[in-house]
Amino acid sequence: MAADLESEVQAIDKSLLECSAEEIAVKWLQANDLQKEVYQHLAYYVPKIYCRGPNPAPQREDMLAQHVLLGPMEWYLCGEDPAFGFPKLEQANRPSHLCGRVFKVGEPTYSCRDCAVDPTCVLCMECFLGSIHREHRYRMTTSGGGGFCDCGDTEAWKEGPYCQKHELNTSETAEEEDPLVHLPEDMVARAYNIFAIAFKYAVDILTWEKENELPGLEMIEKSDTYYCMLFNDEVHTYEQVIYTLQKAVNCTQKEAIGFATTVDRDGRRSVRYGDFQYCDQAKSVIVRNTSRQTKPLKVQVMHSSIVAHQSFGLKLLTWLGSVIGYSDGLRRILCQVGLQEGPDGENSSLVDKLMLYDSKLWKGARNVYHQLFMSSLLMDLKYKKLFAIRFARNYERLQSDFMKDDHDREFSIADLSIQIFTVPSLARMLITEENLMTTIIKTFMDHLRHRDIQGRFQFERYTALQAFKFRRVQSLILDLKYVLISKPTEWSDDLRRKFLEGFDAFLELLKCMQGMDPITRQVGQHIEMEPEWEAAFTLQMKLTLVISMMQDWCALDEKVLIEAYKKCLTVLMQCHSGFTDGEQPIVLSMCGHSVETIRYCVSQEKVSIHLPVSRLLAGLHVLLSKTEVAYKFPELLPLSELSPPMLIEHPLRCLVLCAQVHAGMWRRNGFSLVNQDVVQQNNTLIEEMLYLIIMIVGERFSPGIGQVNATDEIKREIIHQLSIRPMAHSELVKALPEDENRETGMESVIEEVACFKKPGLTGRGLYELKPECAKNFNLYFYHFSRAEQSKAEEAQRKLRRQNREDTALPPPALPPFCPLFASLVNILQSDVMLCIMGTILQWAVEHNGYAWSESMLQRVLHLIGMALQEEKQHLENLSEENVVTFTFTQKISKPGEAPSNSPSILAMLETLQNAPHLEVHKDMIRWILKTFNTIKKLRESSSSSPVAETEGNIMEESSRDKDKAERKRKAEIARLRREKIMAQMSEMQRHFINENKELFQQTLEELDTSTSGVHENSPVISDAKLTALGPEQTRVAEPRQVVMCILCQEEQEVKVDSRAMVLAAFIQRSTVLSKNRNKITPDPEKYDPLFMHPDLACGTHTGSCGHIMHAHCWQRYFDAVQAKEQRRQQRLRVHTSYDVENGEFLCPLCECLSNTVIPLLPPPRVLFNRLDFSGQPNLTQWIKTVSQQVKALHLLQNEDCASHSGHSEKMDQLQLPEGFRPDFKLKNPYSESIKEMLTTFGTATYKVGLKVHPNEEDPRVPIMCWGSCAYTIQTIERLLADEDKPLFGHLPCRQDDCLTSLTRFAAAHWTVSSLSAVQGHFCTLLASLVPNEKNGNLPCILDIDMFHLLVSLVLSFPAIHCQDFSGVSLGTGDLHLFHLVTMAHIIQILLTSSTEENGMDQENTNSEEEVAVLTLYKFLCQCTGSALKEISSGWHLCRNLKAGIMPFLRCSALFFHYLNGVPAPSEIQVNGANQFEHLCSYLSLPNNLTCLFQENSEILNTLIESWCSNNEVKRYLEGKRHAISYARESNKLIDLPDDYSCLINQASNFSCPKSGGDKSRAPTLCLVCGTMLCSQSYCCQTELEGEDVGACTAHTYTCGSGVGIFLRVRECQVLFLAGKTKGCFYPPPYLDDYGETDQGLRRGNPLHLCKERFKKIQKLWQQHSITEEIGHAQEANQTLVGIDWQHL
């Protein structure tokens, strides 16, 4: 069956391939009824090409469609071979100067904050780079897909509309011409024909709704196969769909994921193919399974022919889009075809049909035709306008469809509004010709149908569905904003009329909101249900910006402003007609004044906070002042109709409501109020009233209210924000009032009021207020929240104390009011106000415990201060003819009249000045009195108006009082400071550990060090030459080492036979030094790690925080942690930052992640190094002896294996070397507890290093221990070299301690391993350099890392040496092993050296050393059969050799230093000259390394010959294989570009490697190797150890051995991963100009690489601290633990 199908498909392919496009086109050219011909062709062929089986075959389909279907169309269109026709068209084309590039998802877009007409105007990267905006303040975002580049659109840019590329075309096509003139006439005709047919076909088939018929196409082949088509919806989750599919169509989870991914991306996917019944069955299962949720998944059984034609229909639309790309003329023709009305009149054009069918189409189809619209209709200036009209006429219908649709707006045709409405000329045209403003507002109102009896919106009892719709409705407000974004520069009568019509509609809308959602205070019982306040609130918030845009429009035309003002007033009067509700007005009297008002108790009756009409009128009123219309045309304005009750009543109710809320009267807690609360409440209400008066009189910083401009306004905002504390750019922007240009506005003035402080390695750049601006600080600034106010007050007082100033915060001098508002100042000197002030001061004087509050007094003092400032300014700006009518000083000097006879306000202030309970306000009162005196003097000097006499000498304080007060003040300050310091101290302690982890650790270590007594650096060995190894090794008396356990605080000495002390340690696999990241990980069970390859592909790193515990204390601690975590995990199913099951725990002192412990040991060599003998063997003799010993061991071993039956003949042959006693069994010197710890750490190293189950018997355990020691030393050597630090003297204590313990441990480990295994290892290791018959097939010297070899040899040698009683010292062995490996390394370097005689200046040619190296090299040439490149410069060879061997020597110095404890000579503790010589001397090497060869030539010549004769070496020299050369360069993280947008661009071009060219949603860059990955997505999940993991986790296993460092490009965020369960985010190394990162790319400021921060990340990696960093991050932020890191 399957085979039949296959051959059938192939047969069809053949017949299809024989089709000739040219012949068909000729037939079409001659046809009378072209449409019929084409349709027949399509009806016959389309089903033969598309939908031939259950799965789409896009490549095959595309190929055939091009050949059979599109080819003929192209031939027909061109009238010749399209391969010639299209290029000709392109050449003849005069392209427009619009770029119009349609953005892909994730592509970077740029907007210029200086020049873009509105923020929706964007450029593509190419245009941006060629534009002037590069140098401006631009903003960068990533596109969500859709939308296009506005380059060339003169309406979009205030300046620089063209980039370099698009500017070229502008000169030629200055005026608009018909692009059709560039096309030959017959082509125009053919294009019309074929476009009309193709477009109509596509539209018909896509909008076709019947399931078994086709539009105008006969079904030629009635094969009756069907698809079960699954459609996307936004209701069901991925998981639900996957689960359902597995059940319904019996597929695997993988297939289901595939289906679901396609459905999500394209909007639909067939999930079953077969006869109708078969498909219908699947459909019913899916529907049944998903109908329990709100609505079932949409599934449809479709005839395969229909699906085939639909697929081709989409293909055709894409084809049209690409064909019109060749010529603007063709594009115009397509536009014409699309907008041509059909026979059915209105809405019958193809474009209309598609638009109106939009919400019924699936995602993929929508995308295709939206793209076509963008590349055709929106690119042609003439048709853009016609299309805009069609769009506006269909607006209501499209919006209704969108409300019902469940797809996001970006997939709806409604989303095109942004492309149309934001074009100023189009918007204006649509307003005047299509009445667009009114249409939008009316459509909006239509969708909010719920009203109360007064006709206001009602949102109570909203269902979830209505709430969902309400969210969609809000997009209409967005459209309204788009239309209003650009303001008209000139007004026509038409525009005025239509704008005002729209304004009317807008007022209708506001009228429905005025007073909506009123609330009543509930007393006595608790309310269960919160009323639905959110919807109303959202509506008001969303409309705020529209209201101010409306006002902006009104401000531009006097006629419009006057009309709008009148209309608004009329509506306000309508809203509040009869708001007295029939009640009689009441009369209130005070200080001889009386007023009529309405009785309304806010705390008992309904109040609404929604008063948009009042707000709008207030705004317009200010405009009357600002534009001076109020003064120019007073007769045209209905100012006389303004009545205070109507204007004030409702806003005041709202303010009273707010005050009551502050007073705690609206707390719905159900507790009845007790009496003392009432007093407290009244006090708060009084405070609130005073605050309101302060605002009314003091807030003058809006142009039109006070005599200020917009700059003054923004400066004042900034000053007050920075008065709270210094702020980062982004914080400041956030804190400023929302406004289209708040950021640019802020930036234009920030320099005047603030200084910028750059950030360090962490943190952000900050703006600090300039000191001279502090005088403008107003404590009662109206944008302060309560918390901000008190913070600002504290900060400002502190500042003043620091500057040794008084702490008064007097009101600042204010700008004068505009005339329309000028009379407001009189509030301050009104009788009522003075009476209020007097009363409150009186309360304070009487010091009546509960009837007044300090904040009340503070506000009164502020008000008095404001009045004084006002009067002072009046006097200072006095001109000849004016009389100062502001006489506050006079009024407050007068005592109250009978009957109360209260003292004057001034007198009361004097009294209060000395009141002990008002210490805090003293400075302010003193300031008031001082200012009063200044004004008095001013008045006297101007003498224009007499000042009333003041009683008494107010300024005189009794000196005793003054002294006392001063003392008290100082004492108070001192107390406050003490408290402050104490608070700071405890705060610091709390944060100290977290923020200064490293510092903290070091400090602790210093403490440790000091408690543990003397450390090794203490014995001062004077000038004597220091030697680290060999018989000449410097003898150092090992000091007693006493350490303290961090758990039990007991001290103990480190000795071989005492209880073990251990260090917390963390072992991890590492690829940091890897030179080959693609190496296939070998099977860990079979892998033999004895020889490390020089590519260092994967090593085992050991780190430690350096904290010491008793082994048994640690064991107890670890058991407790384990038990606790197991209980916790069972109960809460939570993860922790450490994996207990894997032996992980946190260091009990510093919480550093650890997974084992290293035992502390005394220097191990001392135990086995027997007395020194003179006359030690030389290298040659020594090798001979050891070789004999090795041979003996081999024989013995064989003997063991062969038989146990006594001594055989071979044994007799064996001549045991002198003094060698292989039967000798060494007694282990260590205590049981130390032995146990040796095994523990060894097993842990083995387990982690090889990723195997622990097995302490495995012979590979000791190898892994030596390997970890070698690898860790190598990483530290690299770190020091990279930072250009000397080898010794700069290691942090923790690393120093760690290396000491690690080396001593590795040297002692053989005592707990099988002796014969270790001996065996030694034999094999040695055989790699000194060949013997037994060990064949070892790696050649090119494939051995010599330092690993050295460490393994030296540390395994004691296993043989302990049986050697010939008198050879262990030190001699060390030295010879070291020399032997060093020589092998030299040969290795010379063989692989890529020495080039690059004309570098040579010095000292033919020195002894150079001659020797050259001789050695020549000898090598001989040995290799002259395969080595000829080199004649000894100088170059020498240089290369020294550079190549340096890392090895440095590592060896560290190794022998830690092994033998010989201090490093002072010369290599600092960077200086002759490091090489000092190293050689410390390591017992001749300065001229070639001397080693000369001294030992006897044996070395043989060895070199044997090394060179290896087959691999030959292959290498013949160029057949690669080898590592020396010195190996340090690995760095990849180079990152300076400009972050390069990365965004790179990522936007990256497509998912698994789903055929699709854009990846979360492109993520590996910073170690530079691979881009498709993260966080089902498509790129793979299976790892039986679990599904995301692309990043999978990558870490090959690239980083489980550890990864990534940059999530779209999020601009660094990601650290370790294993499958651990991860954290880390700040990216990119900063904007304000020194801030932008995680999530929300602000869009240009970002540049901060090299220091990137280095810091790199260092974390090189130090193997990534896992630790993650641990700390997860401990600090528990939510990180819950993230599914493995799916990233």
Ligand SMILES: [Zn+2]
């Ligand atoms: Zn562009």
Ligand SMILES: [Zn+2]
């Ligand atoms: Zn451009």
Ligand SMILES: [Zn+2]
């Ligand atoms: Zn610009």
Ligand SMILES: [Zn+2]
């Ligand atoms: Zn202890």
Ligand SMILES: [Zn+2]
């Ligand atoms: Zn620690």
Ligand SMILES: [Zn+2]
């Ligand atoms: Zn992918």
Ligand SMILES: [Zn+2]
């Ligand atoms: Zn990588």
